[in-house]
Amino acid sequence: LFRQHWHHVITYCCVFADFGMCVAFLGPTVLDLGCLTSTDMQTMSLVFFSQLLCSLIGASMAGYLHHALSRSRCHANHILLVATSVIPMTVFLVPFCRTLWVLAIVLAVMGINMGTIDCLANLQMINLFGEKVPPFLQAMHFCYGLGAFISPMIVEPFLLNEDCTIFINNATSPGGEQISATGELIIPNNASDAFMPAHSLADAQLQTRVQYAFWIIAAVMLPVPLLVLSLSIRLRITGWKPGHHTLIESDSESSYSGASTNEYGGDEISNPWKQEDKAPKQLAFSHLVAVTALISFMLFLYDGLQSGYGAWVYSYAVKSIVDLNTTEGAYLNALFWGMFALGRLISIPLATRFSPVFMLLCNIVSILVNAMIIMVCLRHDHVALYVGTALFGIFLSSIAPTTISVGEAYIDLTSAITSIIVVMGAIGEMVFPVIIGNV
Template structure:
């Protein structure tokens, strides 16, 4: 770890940026709807575009990292994310915004895959590998926690659907959610509302939030460039030493260790001490376990994406009627509790079996949703429910993988099926929730 501190720090910084990109869309959704003159329902396609392109980018990044060096790919992806973040608040139509988010999603997917693979290459068969992976995903959670806080001072705090003459097929349900006209049940929302769509577009300052998040990618891009320069100089120095010692043949042999990235990714999901343990299972059992696990990940990763994406809009336009500041804090609290849950679940998972761990997660998530639904007018219930939901939701993914490993041998193909199931849920469920 000491010898590779620069690489580790750089990849963690990249994942910090990745986390901010994942969490920014929810708090800024209402303002982007105003800027593009789109209804809240139509804005669901923004979630779909980002999630679909992220899946494409993850696959594309895996192909690139097997054929080219990973760091130049990361540099291009980080620069692309910065540019698209700068362009997003300038979009004035939904289809242009969707295209920009799709380009951004591909870059985010490349970051997700390449940063993980680069760490596997560095720390393969090293005791520091588990620690660095945890640090990487903790930085992801930290970035997701920071993003709503950056956006909060610049958000308009208004739903522009009232200016677009939007009608809903489930009017009674919508009217039940909406606060009564002129009523602020919390006293937290004292911002002067715009009187027209043009005024709302003029008043929003959300562009500054995007430009601040885009600027965060500048030092990260420079860090990657410094890492490239360092590795190039270090490679030349080591090459001279190796050639001088007459071990050129060993260099060619060592390259074979990096030829099969899929195998490395498979070992990442194997439980400690079980690398060589073969789990006998019939084909039917393998298919059933894979399908059930993929379905579970489809549901809960989709629920995570939908909850994180829509909780801000719900807090602002529902009877809770939180102001933009407190709604942004709510989104940050959800992501913060999710990052905390991932950290806390590490020692707990060593004491509890995966089925018990998963059952605790499901019970905790159900209790959180019941608190939110049982007290729909209470801001405190919404905060408590969102934080509890994020905390227990955080470890469902690893618990599901661990439970699958108890029944079948999780190969690279099975891992791919599980990842696709989770990614599909992230694409579909936010759209369904937004169209309800």
């Protein structure tokens, strides 16, 4: 089956890897971006809000556009092509932002396209494989984790890791350091420069090399729109016919109506896992609403936890854990996303052997036990932070795709329902980092 749909699977997996890279780069670079934009740490939480709020808007717009344009020549892959083309441009522009509001605008544009990718890539994969989607959905979300792991590793060598808040506030810092009238830090004679590489805001802005990290990430993302373009061209040549439509005809129809045509109405790319005579699931409206609400709440909660932890674990570790330096903080962030990717990789074969409900229950119980024992009781311990971060990443990793698979088993995930689910997850991703950043 993979050989028959390899182009689709590889394309959507690469698209989701781009999505993961965009989510993960803000956490490790927040200190350097604060220096570049002359913004203190607490105010920098607004850039997370800007990106994730617009990600929510993008997910909402994508679901509507997918349905509205389903009968036209403009297909979901064309929308994905635009989104994957815009994202590298915004990543390239980030280091040129020297004020907070300009950075917020650039990240807002990035967020809209991130939300578009989140909604449409999930929807396309579900439409392609139907009820047999779990392993492929896990594979796509593994690529999200892989992208999120790669991003901090690219960024780490270029970080200045300087908290410029004491320069910006031009006052006595909490540790007792004095700031001169020119904004320079007055360092005692016995102090070591190793702990304070910059002595003023201008010095920090000159020393940071974080722009190279963003340009490398943008370059890594460039082949993805070409891959989406190749898929669109292939499907148009082999399968698209005027007057045909996509698999989803309306919000009230099933996404898996048993049609043997492909996304463009052609029959060259068949789906052997879809049954020709399968009828839409007949459910009471109250049942449909209840399942949709439950799935949406799950994604709101766990996407929010994932986003909040990934965004702030670096800053928390550097500022709260004794003897943990800034390089270790970046590696801790990479550890979370690396274990996140590993968890999704492990979930691919598990999804073929266990039911989504069983996998979801195991993940939830494991997260609760890990959070209570390690992350709460031993939250200031160096080793416990590493162990807890690794376990948290593994058990949190497969909740989102597994939850979607659970929903697909009980209801037909149309474009409207998928948009609602993704939007609720985006709301969680937007709210949790802001709350954590202001606590």
